[in-house]
Amino acid sequence: MKKTLPLFPLNLVVFPNEKLNLHIFEPRYRQLIGECLEQESNFGIPAFINNKIESYGTEMKIVALNQVYEDGRMDIETQGVHIFKLLNFDNPFEDKLYAGGEVEIVDLLDDTSEDIFKELVQSLKRLYELLQLNLDLNFRSYQFISFEMAHKVGLSVEQEYELLTIPSESDRQLYLLSHLKRAIPIIYDMERTKERVRMNGHFRHFDPLNF
Template sequence: MSAQLPVFPLGTVLFPGLVLPLHIFEERYRELVRHLVSLPEGTPREFGVVAIRRGWEVLPPAGPAGGTPASGGVTLHEVGCTAELRQVTELADGRFDIVTVGRRRFRIAGVDEQSTPYLRARVEWLPEPTGSEDVADLLAPRVLAVFRQYLGLIRRGPEEIAEQLPEDPTVLSHLVAATAALTVEDRQRLLAAPDTARRLRAELRLLNREAALLRQVRAVPVPLAELAVAASPN
């Protein structure tokens, strides 16, 4: 089943269940926020976040997506995740600070460049099957164990890794993908994984790779604060 969805190109990858704060200053995206806020109560207030494959972090006013170069040389990935609007703060000059939460994955099937100042896309919703349930259930504890070891390598003290981590395979797969110090390309491949089992299997390889590098160089590649999702300008 397909649907029409406003699209917000960003230099990051959003996953279901993860928080994404944004600072909205460009007029076309202010209009998007005003549109979402004006929707009737009970209507999903969500837009699509799509990572930029190549080019500027903000698209020009019009341009195609889904792997086709846009004006200015911007190219978008085809798989994204919707961001559900949870909190809106309007500033005195008309800008917005918003807090969103990732909700559901989609694939771009076509782009509407004309009807609104911001991009709209025809999207196809992607299910989130576990794959082989037995395989996902077997992989989840292994990924959780390696993830804890990885956190122990990048965090300074045991108190920083004492938080409860999810045991549900799908939730765990999204959390690991969003919080490990991976490239946008790695994260995008994980987002596009067809099921939880394959995402967990890929994460096991990535975490083992990253942990081995950390043990070898005895250094953290980026400050811990940079691993969190920061407020992104539009």
């Protein structure tokens, strides 16, 4: 499905169902959000990475208008709806201050594999154990669990964008699993090194060796 959206490029990746709080201060985006509120319409966040507008982004809906300041600035709550592919980018859009363009909504394939999912969860738990962090596995939705996990595994913004472009849920889970399998041994070695550094200079007890 194709549609036209006002566009709000940001140097981040937003996933479907993800909640995002925004402070709106630039005049062009005050106009954009004001019109979306008035028309009860959505806007798009195309990823802006390495000084370039990327081809994929996320359609956003405004969940709440939390505060309007005297100078027109706003605090809003938004939530990701759909992934889109950007077909054209017009800046400015028609007679507006902001950019806009035609997008095509991406169809997502829900082909979750139970085996891959279980291995992914175990690897995620292992990562957080090594980092000595608490892991919140209270996910909002299990339909596309990779999106729920995406910000929890230490991906770069470039890697998060790559994940956004993968239409298959099982392929996204495999992508996250591959990342964890690379990261966990590195973090394990780092933690062992930190422990050796902590021990250096302290009295240590060694059992006698029997030859």
